[in-house]
Amino acid sequence: MSMPHAPERPRLTLGIVPLLDAALPIVAREGGFFAAEGLEVTLSRESAWSTLRDKLAAGILDGAQLLAPLPLAMSLGASGPPCDVLAPLVLGRNGNTLVLSPYWAEGMAAPLDDSPGGRDPAVNARDFAERLRRRGAPRPRLAMVHPFSSHHYQLRDWLTLGGLDPDRDVELVALPPSRMVEALEQGRIDGFCVGEPWGSQAAQRGGGHVVATGAQLWPDHPEKMLGVTRDWAERHPATLAALIRALVATADWLAEAPEHRRQARDWLALPPYLDRAMDHLPTLPLGEPPVEQRLTGLRPEVGEMERVVDHLARQLDVPLQRHVVETCYSPVHFDAATHQERA
Template identity: 85%
Template sequence: MSMSHAPERPRLTLGFVPLLDAALPIIAREGGFFAAEGLDVTLSRESAWSTLRDKLAAGLLDGAQLLAPLPLAMSLGLSGPPCDTLAPLVLGRNGNTLVLSHRWAQGMAAPYDDTPGGRDPAVNARDFAARLRHRGAPRPRLAMVHPFSSHHFQLRDWLALDGLDPDADVELVALPPSRMVEALELGRIDGFCVGEPWGTQAAHRGGGRIVATGAQLWPGHPEKMLGVTRQWAERHPLTLTAMIRAPIAAADWLSASPEHRRQARDWLALPPYLDRALDHLPTLPLGEAPVDQRFTALRPEAGQLGAVVEHLARQLGGSLDRNRIDACYSAVHFDAAAHQGCA
């Protein structure tokens, strides 16, 4: 690396929540891809998205793995005080699971079973609605990870497939991802929508059944993104370029061979990261049914966030500023980093 491209801030702290789609930052650190860009990166594990949001906004983190809707929600002041936030890199696509307790999921098809119920999420949604209407009160309690998350919005979309009102027919609560499985097993919730590995872990442990996935509801959607504040990006443009290039290199390495997927799984299973949460996974599952987790197509595109924008606009009771959306999810920093890589 030439001195002219050396990062202004070589020591960084990046935040993450223990999920499979924290894979690229973890691989970039453990595999030496951050180091190759001149960065000494510390990864800070946080249990809740609200903590990650607050630390990023306060400048306690240089960057963070963020829920795809969160940069825009932060910029608009919908999630705490307004904080102009950018999402210059997609960290993962798909990966969410909608899980119900056995009481509610009995007889439902697993996603991608060779049955109508497995191929069409509306079939299981119809069964759920019929049971809810038959049983009446108390309303089932369904958990999602954060009010401004694709999990929340996908859960609402799934319920609406058979005309249920998410605000009246069920009780929606927010829980950190790592608490979902235990809460389901203890009967504190009746289901949840969460990122991997928690959905397959619930099924593996026998606590619930996967009845729909984010890949069915929003195929190929950006699920997690790298987030930085605009102020930080403007002060550290070369550091941001290096921060983007390292996960891109990690994604290329990951896709190169099955052995790399197994190595990545072992890195993610280290105690600082996901630890025992991966015990049920022999390798890092990518592009496989039912979850179809992907770490490809990392270039951000505002047009791919249409469902997110629609839900946020509905919450605000009007349309959103198109320029604000385009600026938040602009590919300008990604393209600059990719161009430097080809130079």
């Protein structure tokens, strides 16, 4: 096997959104895993996925934490001007929570309660549909983080489990993740689907109740990906390989010991990252029910993206070209990076 080449671009800027599944790039920077691969990485915190998308497409960012559907949506020109984007690594699986206000969630089972509603997300979905039929207008306003997101698609799937039409029976709006809890508490929305830590924060503050999770609806599905433009990847193959190896080493370190996850929690709680949003979490909760946040299984698999592909095809009302899907989510860069010997 070949020895790794020195990175062509050792100083990088990566975009992140303040969520638990930004942990790998944050820990890689704070724990020295990027530095061990010869990379000096600056992390740029963005509040909205659309801002991060635009900066990646414009070349302001070298790479970014992306919603799993975004590389494909960007490549198709469905989210901004067409821009070929690759997703060479999975940054996180699961981690989403579906939260309703106390008015709508009254009496509903929490996920994984021993009652049927806790084990089967369809039970709470049917309960929500029955309350909606009884209470009538106005339609509940439910928020997701971006139109091209698993949050949007999981929310639609949950509503469908209750026999509701997501386009007719509710109003769907997009909000940045960090604004969800405040919007729910102020009554501007009636519920949301968002990544952690915002759902557990809403529950801890009493402003909302978790009624389903992404881990129930789409078990172990890729939630966030590392995204780079195809042009950038072609111009910086050794840099991309070093980036992938650093993130894999970070995931391995996190999985080794509970004290590593406590240290990671403290790094995420630094002001440049999640700051006070971590106050209710004593550690980085990986693999714990009901959210089952996972930062392992980093190799992308085209077959795992079928739910995203199906939703995107319906959303755009066009069949998606298979070669575009296979290019976006190909494991070729991951395999090349992880099969190289370390210097």
